[in-house]
Amino acid sequence: MDELINNLKIEIIEALNLEDVKAEDIDTEAPLFNEGLGLDSIDALELIVLIEKKHGIKIQSADEGKQILYSVKTIAEFIIKNKK
Amino acid sequence: MIKLVAKKLVRNISNNIISKSCRITNNTIIVNDKLLFENNNVPFNVFIKNAYKYFINNYPKFFKMDNLSKLGIIAVELLSDEFKSIDGKEIGVVLVNSASSLDADQTFQKTIVKDNYFPSPSVFVYTLPNIVIGEICIKHKIYGESSFFVSQNFDSTFIYNIVCDLFSRQGINTAIVGWLDFIDNDYLASLCIIKKISQQKSNYNEMINFTIENFNNTIKNDI
Amino acid sequence: MKLETWNLIFEIMNKVYFIADNIISSLGFTTSENIDAIEKQITGINKISDKTLYQQPFYASQIKNVFLCNEFSKLSDYKEYTKFEKMCILSITDAINKIDIEFTTPDTLFILSTTKGNIDLLNLNCCPTVSRERAYLWKTAEIIKNYFNFYNTPIVVSNACISGVIAIITASRLIEQGLYKNIIVCGADILTEFVISGFQSFMALSPQICKPFDINRNGLNLGEGCGTIILSNKPNKENNIIYCAGAITNDANHISGPSRTAEGLSIAINKAIKQSDTNLNENNCFVSAHGTATPYNDEMEAIAFERNKINNFPTVGLKGYFGHTLGAAGVIESIASIHSLKSNIIHSTLGFEEHGVSIPVNIVTKTTEKENEFCIKVASGFGGCNATAIFQKI
Numbered sequence: 001m002d003e004l005i006n007n008l009k010i011e012i013i014e015a016l017n018l019e020d021v022k023a024e025d026i027d028t029e030a031p032l033f034n035e036g037l038g039l040d041s042i043d044a045l046e047l048i049v050l051i052e053k054k055h056g057i058k059i060q061s062a063d064e065g066k067q068i069l070y071s072v073k074t075i076a077e078f079i080i081k082n083k084k
Numbered sequence: 085m086i087k088l089v090a091k092k093l094v095r096n097i098s099n100n101i102i103s104k105s106c107r108i109t110n111n112t113i114i115v116n117d118k119l120l121f122e123n124n125n126v127p128f129n130v131f132i133k134n135a136y137k138y139f140i141n142n143y144p145k146f147f148k149m150d151n152l153s154k155l156g157i158i159a160v161e162l163l164s165d166e167f168k169s170i171d172g173k174e175i176g177v178v179l180v181n182s183a184s185s186l187d188a189d190q191t192f193q194k195t196i197v198k199d200n201y202f203p204s205p206s207v208f209v210y211t212l213p214n215i216v217i218g219e220i221c222i223k224h225k226i227y228g229e230s231s232f233f234v235s236q237n238f239d240s241t242f243i244y245n246i247v248c249d250l251f252s253r254q255g256i257n258t259a260i261v262g263w264l265d266f267i268d269n270d271y272l273a274s275l276c277i278i279k280k281i282s283q284q285k286s287n288y289n290e291m292i293n294f295t296i297e298n299f300n301n302t303i304k305n306d307i
Numbered sequence: 308m309k310l311e312t313w314n315l316i317f318e319i320m321n322k323v324y325f326i327a328d329n330i331i332s333s334l335g336f337t338t339s340e341n342i343d344a345i346e347k348q349i350t351g352i353n354k355i356s357d358k359t360l361y362q363q364p365f366y367a368s369q370i371k372n373v374f375l376c377n378e379f380s381k382l383s384d385y386k387e388y389t390k391f392e393k394m395c396i397l398s399i400t401d402a403i404n405k406i407d408i409e410f411t412t413p414d415t416l417f418i419l420s421t422t423k424g425n426i427d428l429l430n431l432n433c434c435p436t437v438s439r440e441r442a443y444l445w446k447t448a449e450i451i452k453n454y455f456n457f458y459n460t461p462i463v464v465s466n467a468c469i470s471g472v473i474a475i476i477t478a479s480r481l482i483e484q485g486l487y488k489n490i491i492v493c494g495a496d497i498l499t500e501f502v503i504s505g506f507q508s509f510m511a512l513s514p515q516i517c518k519p520f521d522i523n524r525n526g527l528n529l530g531e532g533c534g535t536i537i538l539s540n541k542p543n544k545e546n547n548i549i550y551c552a553g554a555i556t557n558d559a560n561h562i563s564g565p566s567r568t569a570e571g572l573s574i575a576i577n578k579a580i581k582q583s584d585t586n587l588n589e590n591n592c593f594v595s596a597h598g599t600a601t602p603y604n605d606e607m608e609a610i611a612f613e614r615n616k617i618n619n620f621p622t623v624g625l626k627g628y629f630g631h632t633l634g635a636a637g638v639i640e641s642i643a644s645i646h647s648l649k650s651n652i653i654h655s656t657l658g659f660e661e662h663g664v665s666i667p668v669n670i671v672t673k674t675t676e677k678e679n680e681f682c683i684k685v686a687s688g689f690g691g692c693n694a695t696a697i698f699q700k701i
Binding site: 172173177182183184186189190192193196201203204205208209211212213214215217218219221222224225226227228229230231232233234235236239242245246249253254255 | 362422423424426429430442443444445446449460462463464465466467473477480481484486500501504505507508509554555556557558559560561562563570571574578688689690691692
Binding site: 040045048061 | 509
């Protein structure tokens with residue numbers, strides 16, 4: 001889990017072009033959107049692509065995505081739950 | 085006869101000036117013919133990032149933008165003191181280029197190849213040339229009229245006519261106008277600010293009248 | 308300048324007449340075929356299974372290549388031109404043939420409105436014999452210009468989904484200023500893997516036929532199509548519709564999300580109504596909405612309509628017939644509006660069943676006979692752009 005969380009943070013920084021942000025700067029349980037990193041709707045869509053591309057799990061709708069993408073922790077939990 | 089007179093009136097009331105210009109190409113940034121920034125022998129992404137750090141440095145959204153938008157955002161930033169006190173509804177933006185959004189288009193095309201098909205929304209959104217206008221409007225709170233045209237060369241007569249109409253009939257008194265092109269690491273931003281003369285407090289040393297000839301000389305898009 | 312002088316100038320500005328048009332879509336290759344289908348409430352959107360476009364079946368409005376090549380063979384060698392260019396050339400030919408004017412003179416301009424042009428050429432398997440330079444929008448415009456022998460270098464408007472309305476507004480202003488006598492505006496876009504995958508990545512495509520302004524709307528359908536409209540400083544006898552006003556604005560809010568306050572579109576509608584200097588009301592005017600059927604777009608439009616107190620005007624959305632034809636949409640939907648004004652028939656918003664935006668909007672649900680004098684055409688697009696044009700029957 002810890003390794004997955006750390007990898008996720010690195011992937012997120014790369015996929016969303018978060019300049020000057022390091023993995024340790026991202027709070028695992030803090031909300032990713034609105035506050036914190038200040039991500040927006042396009043970032044959310046890009047994270048959905050990231051989860052499919054790097055972890056092979058497809059998120060079907062934006063509504064489903066909202067809960068999964070709440071924090072790095074919720075994303076990691078979703079990946080572990082759905083990994084075959 | 086009366087029609088003819090009126091037409092002349094419409095054309096001549098555009099007694100406007102070119103108040104500032106900015107040109108970015110070949111790793112240099114020139115404002116009003118003065119070299120402001122230079123960063124030789126580095127690729128575009130390094131050059132433009134350094135320019136961002138030097139001139140802006142508090143707008144992290146910049147790093148999410150495509151090349152065309154980054155180029156436009158820096159160029160307009162260096163002209164922004166000319167319109168920061170103007171109501172955003174009265175500012176217009178008219179941009180032209182040759183390659184449209186083909187630079188971003190090519191990047192997006194790479195995300196939809198057969199064995200690695202992961203279309204990227206954050207790339208796709210930039211596959212329209214007018215997105216850079218959106219980015220400029222967001223950064224500077226511009227609500228006025230804007231449009232993006234595509235042509236092989238800068239048609240100064242056509243754009244002159246468009247801008248004159250903005251000033252005379254569309255409630256615009258300041259316009260960000262020019263050429264903004266990026267393709268295969270070749271790039272040129274050549275933008276200027278046009279102002280309605282009545283707005284002027286005539287504190288400009290050299291006033292350049294907004295005529296087709298002066299406009300053409302200012303933009304000079306020999307890429 | 309004194310107000311009287313301004314009024315004088317407005318008084319004697321050239322009027323701009325819409326003198327001929329054509330629509331090419333999955334519903335037909337002429338304006339009348341398309342308008343007939345709309346009046347009969349027939350959709351051009353179908354379920355498409357084509358793995359070169361998208362892995363799964365999807366709903367879109369597609370022009371059959373066989374029909375297009377057949378039609379085009381009557382004019383020229385179909386192998387010489389891309390699908391995009393064939394559509395434009397066929398559409399312009401049909402519009403030009405309706406009127407007896409010489410279009411190869413310096414007083415005629417050709418404006419092309421498109422978002423992506425020949426974007427399919429980025430895929431190297433597509434049209435291998437065609438030069439890749441034609442992915443440049445000015446190059447494809449030049450190919451079309453050369454086919455018709457037009458005199459002037461064409462203008463290309465590429466401004467997302469409002470391109471078509473901007474092209475019509477720009478053309479009208481150029482004629483008003485007396486710079487051209489005739490302007491041919493052609494708006495077109497094709498269905499490509501590029502655009503489908505992009506909208507899919509935005510989760511913006513509906514898994515069924517789209518439902519503008521409906522409570523269950525869940526996205527748009529893409530469509531390919533082409534519309535040509537010829538604007539002139541002189542009327543011809545069958546045509547009594549003129550350009551009345553137009554405005555373009557930006558939301559300054561987000562590059563893909565519609566503004567929650569509808570700021571940009573509200574300003575655009577307000578400016579255009581003021582410029583029209585007429586008393587528009589629900590009895591003399593209808594609204595042709597953008598109505599993509601995405602949740603946010605339709606909601607944003609409803610707010611803009613309310614802010615301008617036009618939400619009680621009969622409101623029509625045509626995306627249920629053509630899908631979203633991007634750079635063609637503004638032109639095709641304006642042509643439909645103009646024919647609505649001419650024939651006193653308001654079209655219906657196909658796909659709409661139950662009201663689904665937060666503001667009451669007077670959505671037209673079936674083809675209705677009604678005399679109207681004005682139409683407000685609105686459009687909004689990526690990049691936060693908005694446009695409004697007003698057409699008038701004289």
